[in-house]
Amino acid sequence: MNKAQNLLRLNFSSFDKAWVLNYAYTQLREGWALTSWKKDIFYFIIDWLSNAETIKVTTSGSTGVPKTMQLNKKYVKKSAEATNSFFGLKKGDKALLCLPVKYIAGKLMIVRALEGKYNLYCVEPSLTPRFDEAPIDFSAMTPAQANSLMASNQGRLLLGNINQLILGGDRIPTSLEKKLQTIDTKVWHTYGMTETITHVALRRVNGNDASEWFYAMKHVSLSHQDNQLVINAPAIGVNRMVTNDVVDFNRDGGFKVLGRKDNVVISGGIKLFPETIEKKLEGVCNKPFYFSGVSDDTLGSKLVMYIESDEFMDLEPLRKKVFLLLDKYEIPKDIIVKKHFKRTISNKIIRE
Numbered sequence: 244m245n246k247a248q249n250l251l252r253l254n255f256s257s258f259d260k261a262w263v264l265n266y267a268y269t270q271l272r273e274g275w276a277l278t279s280w281k282k283d284i285f286y287f288i289i290d291w292l293s294n295a296e297t298i299k300v301t302t303s304g305s306t307g308v309p310k311t312m313q314l315n316k317k318y319v320k321k322s323a324e325a326t327n328s329f330f331g332l333k334k335g336d337k338a339l340l341c342l343p344v345k346y347i348a349g350k351l352m353i354v355r356a357l358e359g360k361y362n363l364y365c366v367e368p369s370l371t372p373r374f375d376e377a378p379i380d381f382s383a384m385t386p387a388q389a390n391s392l393m394a395s396n397q398g399r400l401l402l403g404n405i406n407q408l409i410l411g412g413d414r415i416p417t418s419l420e421k422k423l424q425t426i427d428t429k430v431w432h433t434y435g436m437t438e439t440i441t442h443v444a445l446r447r448v449n450g451n452d453a454s455e456w457f458y459a460m461k462h463v464s465l466s467h468q469d470n471q472l473v474i475n476a477p478a479i480g481v482n483r484m485v486t487n488d489v490v491d492f493n494r495d496g497g498f499k500v501l502g503r504k505d506n507v508v509i510s511g512g513i514k515l516f517p518e519t520i521e522k523k524l525e526g527v528c529n530k531p532f533y534f535s536g537v538s539d540d541t542l543g544s545k546l547v548m549y550i551e552s553d554e555f556m557d558l559e560p561l562r563k564k565v566f567l568l569l570d571k572y573e574i575p576k577d578i579i580v581k582k583h584f585k586r587t588i589s590n591k592i593i594r595e
Contacts, residue, residue, distance in 0.1 A: 249366060249367060249373065250364060250365070250366055250374070250375075250376075251281050251284060251364075251365035251366075252362065252363070252364055252365070252376075253284075253356065253362065253363040253364075253365065254362050255356050255357050255359075255360050255361060255362060255363060256334050256335045256360045256361055256362055260292055260357065263288065263292065263357070264288070264289065264292045267285040267286075267288040267289050267292075268289065270285050271285050271286070271289075278367070280343070280344070280365075280367050280368060281365070283343070283344040283345065284340075284344050284353065284365055287344050287350055287353060288353065288357075291316070291350075291353065291354060291357065292357075295316070296315060296316055296317075297313040297314060297315055297316060298313070298314055298316060298319065298350070299311055299312070299313055300312055300313075300314055300346070300347050300350065300437055301345060301346060301437075302346075302347075302436075302437045309588055312437065312438070314347075314440060314480075315480055318440060318478075318479040318480040319350075319351070319354055319440055319479075320354065320358060321462070321478045321479050322351065322440035322441060322479050323351060323354040323355040323358045323359070324358060325460055325461065325462050325478075325479075326351070326355055326441075326442070327355055327358065327359040328461075329445075329460060329461075330381055330407050332355070332359050332361060332380065332381055333359065333361065334359065334360040334361060335360070335361060335362065336359070336361035336362070336380040336381065337361065337362050337364060337376065337378070337379050337380050337381075338352065338355070338356055338361055338362070338363050338364065338379065338380060338381045338382060339363075339364050339365075339366070339372075339374055339376070339379045339381075339382035339405065340352045340353065340356075340363055340364065340365040340366070340382075340383075341365075341366050341367075341368055341369075341372035341374070341382065341384060341388065342368055342383060342384070342385070343368045346437075347437045347440065347441055348383055348411060348412065348441055349368070351383075351440070351441050352383055361380070364376050364379065369388075370387060370388060370391045371388070371391040371392060371398065372384070372388060372392070372401075373401075374401060376404075377404040378404050378405070378406060379404055379405045379406065380405075380406050380407065381405070381406065381407045381408075382405050382407075382408050382409075383408070383409045383410075383411065384408065384409075384410055385410065385411070385412045385413060386410050386412070386413050386414070386415045386416065386419060387413070389402065389408070389410055389419060389423070389430075390416070390419045390422075393419065393422045393423070393426075399426065402426055402428055403426050403427060403428060405428050406428065406429065407428070407429045407431075408428050408429070408430050408431070409430075409431045409432075409433050409442070409445070410430060410431070410432050410433065410448070411432070411433035411434075411435065411441070411442060413591075414518070414522075415432050415448065416525055417522065417525045417526070418525060418526055420448060420449075423448050423449045424449050424453075426449070428449075429447070429449070429450060430447070430448040430449050431445045431446065431447055431448060432445065432446050432448050432457070433445050434446075434457045434500070436486075438481070438484065439474060439476065439479065439481055439484070440479050442460070443459060443460055443463040443465075443474055443476055443479075443481075444457040444458055444459045444460065444463065444465070444498070445457060445458065445460070446458065446497075454497065455499060456493055456495070456497030456498060456499060457497060457498050457499070457500075458495075458496065458497050459496070462476055462478040462479065463475070463476040463481075464476070465492075465496070465498065467490060467492065468485055470489050470490065470491075471485055471486060471487065471488065471489055471490070471504060472485075472486045472488045472489075472490045472498065472500075473485050473486070474486060487503050487504050487505060488500045488501075488502075488503060488504070489501045489502055489503070489504055489507065489516065500518070501516045501518070501519050502516035502517060502518040502519055503518070506518065506535070506594060508534070508535070508536035508544050508546050509536075509543060509544055510536065510539075510542045510543065510544050510545055510546055510572065511541075511542040511543065511572075512543075513572045515534075515536075515546055515572060515573060517533065517534035517535060517546075517594070520534050520546075520569060520573045521533060521534055523568055523569060523573075524564075524565065524568060524569070527561070527564050527565070527568065528550060528561060530550050530551055530552045530556075531550070531551040531584060531592065532548060532549060532550045532551065533548075533549055533584075533592050533594055534546060534547065534548050534549075534575065535547055535549065535594045535595065537577075539576075542576075545576040545577070546573070546574075546575045546576055547575055547576060547577045547578075547579060548565070548575035548577070548578045548579070549578075549579050549580075549581055549584070549595075550578065550579070550580045550581070551580075551581055551582070551583065551584045552580050552581075552582070553582045553583070556580055558578050558580075561578065562578065565578075
C-alpha cells in the first residue's frame, strides 16, 4: 500500500480481504492527518468488509432531494462482477477512482477493485482530476470531469493514459462527444441509477463501435410500459422497475432516452420532450437554459425557453437561430430571461 499526499494506492491484488480490513482500521486509527476523501474510502472499505448484509447509499439528488437507501451486498457484488466481466478486468489491473465515495458510483469502483483483485489508484475528487500513474486500465468519471480534462493538453494526455472509461450521472454534451472522437481511450456512456446499483446499460461513445443507442448488460432485460423504460434484473434485486424515462427502442433492442415523463409538454395535443429539444440547441446559447411547459388556454400547455442571465440580452439573434434549428412544434412560444435558476444539491437545474 502506498499513501502519498495526493494519491492513495490500494494494492488489492497482493493482499487478502482480512489484511485490507486491518489496513483500513490502522490508517484511520493512526492517520490523524488524513484528508476527508481518504477517510471516506477507508470507512467504506470497513463497511463493505463487515458482516452487515447491506450498505447504506445516498442518491445524488439529480432529480430532487437526496435520499438514503439500503442495498444488499450480494446484489452489489453481482453488479461489480458484471462490470468486471464486461470490461475484461482482471487481477493486477489498474483502476482510477476520482469520484466521491459518498455516492454509489464511487463506492462501486472500490467494490469492483476488491472483488476483481486489481489495484486502485485514488485521487481527490474534483472537476479536473490529477493523476500521474500510467497506464490506467479502467476508470469512471462524470461528463463534466471528462470535459474539463479535454480542455487542456495535459488533461487530454491524462485521459489518453486510460484504456477504458465510463461516463455517467448525466448526459454527454454533443460538443464533448465530438472531442472524445479524437482520443484512443475507449469511452462508454452509462445508463443507470442508485436503485440499479449503477449502470444496467451502456453505449460506446467513440471508435468503430460508437452508437447513439444504449444496450442492456447481460444480466439485464429491458422493456417499456407506456413508453417508459422498464428494467428487470433479478441478479441485482431489480424486478420490473418502471423508470421515469420515456424511451425509444430500435429493432436490435437498443434504446434512446427522449426525456423524463415529468418533463413532457403536451402542447395542442403534440408531445414535446424538452431534453431532446435542448440537445438540438447545444452551443447556440452560451447561457444556461432549459425548456418547460406553461399553462395555456388555447394549447393546454405552451413551450417556453428559459435562460439564466443577470445582464441584458438581445434575444432577436437567438430567436432566429432557434427558428432555423428546431422543428415547427419545437419552437418556443416565449423566451424568458431569469437572473437565477433553482438548482438541486448536485447543481442540476430545477425546471419550473
